[in-house]
Amino acid sequence: MPQQAxxxxxxxxxxxxxxxxxxxxxxxxxHAFSLKVAARDVTVAEWVMLRELYERDAMVPSALADxxxxxxxxxxxxxxxxxxxxxxxRVPGRQDRRYQNLAxxxxxxALVPQLSALADQNDAEFFGHLTPAERAAVERAMxxxxxxxxxxxxxxx
Amino acid sequence: MPQQAxxxxxxxxxxxxxxxxxxxxxxxxxHAFSLKVAARDVTVAEWVMLRELYERDAMVPSALADxxxxxxxxxxxxxxxxxxxxxxxRVPGRQDRRYQNLAxxxxxxALVPQLSALADQNDAEFFGHLTPAERAAVERAMxxxxxxxxxxxxxxx
DNA sequence: TATTGTTATACTCTATAACTATA
DNA sequence: TATAGTTATAGAGTATAACAATA
Numbered sequence: 001m002p003q004q005a006x007x008x009x010x011x012x013x014x015x016x017x018x019x020x021x022x023x024x025x026x027x028x029x030x031h032a033f034s035l036k037v038a039a040r041d042v043t044v045a046e047w048v049m050l051r052e053l054y055e056r057d058a059m060v061p062s063a064l065a066d067x068x069x070x071x072x073x074x075x076x077x078x079x080x081x082x083x084x085x086x087x088x089x090r091v092p093g094r095q096d097r098r099y100q101n102l103a104x105x106x107x108x109x110a111l112v113p114q115l116s117a118l119a120d121q122n123d124a125e126f127f128g129h130l131t132p133a134e135r136a137a138v139e140r141a142m143x144x145x146x147x148x149x150x151x152x153x154x155x156x157x
Numbered sequence: 158m159p160q161q162a163x164x165x166x167x168x169x170x171x172x173x174x175x176x177x178x179x180x181x182x183x184x185x186x187x188h189a190f191s192l193k194v195a196a197r198d199v200t201v202a203e204w205v206m207l208r209e210l211y212e213r214d215a216m217v218p219s220a221l222a223d224x225x226x227x228x229x230x231x232x233x234x235x236x237x238x239x240x241x242x243x244x245x246x247r248v249p250g251r252q253d254r255r256y257q258n259l260a261x262x263x264x265x266x267a268l269v270p271q272l273s274a275l276a277d278q279n280d281a282e283f284f285g286h287l288t289p290a291e292r293a294a295v296e297r298a299m300x301x302x303x304x305x306x307x308x309x310x311x312x313x314x
Numbered sequence: 315t316a317t318t319g320t321t322a323t324a325c326t327c328t329a330t331a332a333c334t335a336t337a
Numbered sequence: 338t339a340t341a342g343t344t345a346t347a348g349a350g351t352a353t354a355a356c357a358a359t360a
Contacts, residue, residue, distance in 0.1 A: 019183075021300065022299065025303065026176075045327070060341085098342075140291075144287065200349070253318090256359095
């Protein structure tokens with residue numbers, strides 16, 4: 001929120017917005033994490049997809065797109081890369097052959113815990129010095145916003 | 158922070174990391190903002206650069222690159238676009254002709270307050286429903302992290 | 315030689331929309 | 338026809354590195 005309502009003629013600065021600080025820190029956290037997973041030849045988007053498949057074992061691409069807030073095209077390209085790295089496989093559907101299932105390979109499944117450890121480490125680096133109360137406050141605020149977002153339609157254009 | 162240190166064999170999930178939530182919310186906030194400024198034919202990165210020049214009136218590209226945490230190449234491309242939109246001009250240096258100054262045009266200067274109002278509006282939409290205490294807690298935590306890590310660059314994407 | 319700004323190249327991620335195969 | 342997945346194209350952003358002009 002802009003903090004200077006006292007002077008309506010003043011143009012609010014970048015730092016006056018909570019969104020600015022969030023983006024600032026978030027970009028740093030994500031960038032640091034991307035460097036860590038790059039050592040395993042994986043991007044952040046790839047990590048998210050791998051982690052999702054780890055949890056659910058197998059998913060149809062369009063369901064994954066919905067869940068991750070990406071387009072089917074984006075999922076398709078991501079799958080191409082992960083398949084090329086032999087971390088994910090496409091399993092053709094049997095009943096309805098328009099569908100397919102995405103699943104982790106053994107290598108993919110083995111990789112997820114290693115990436116997860118890197119995520120733990122990254123989180124500790126950035127948020128470890130906050131008190132538990134501070135962390136809880138941030139987490140609660142974020143989830144609050146997500147809940148509020150979930151109640152309204154996503155902007156399409 | 159992963160919240161399940163009790164069980165060392167469990168693979169921490171995406172949602173166990175504060176970084177995950179931060180990234181999720183931050184992406185939503187930035188995306189919504191990008192839609193707003195797109196109505197003025199401006200991107201978020203362009204807004205940041207315009208706002209910076211508004212504050213400082215004129216800057217050398219390499220100084221801007223340092224300040225925004227971008228490469229000189231990126232600033233060069235960004236300047237190309239803003240110059241094409243007649244929002245920014247390149248002013249050749251007089252003493253050392255390797256340097257140049259970037260400055261807002263009259264149109265650029267007139268646009269910044271409008272964009273600033275959109276930033277205010279965007280912040281209100283996403284954080285307006287939080288209590289002042291909650292907002293303050295998030296802001297304090299973010300600034301804490303920035304201070305702790307000595308981060309000084311600005312977020313761009 | 316060192317530095318400034320530009321350019322070339324390449325990659326990630328995103329989105330739209332046309333395309334195919336199937337139902 | 339409707340849907341699932343792919344592909345093509347485009348654009349914004351990232352980064353590295355070679356380059357020309359200037360000091």
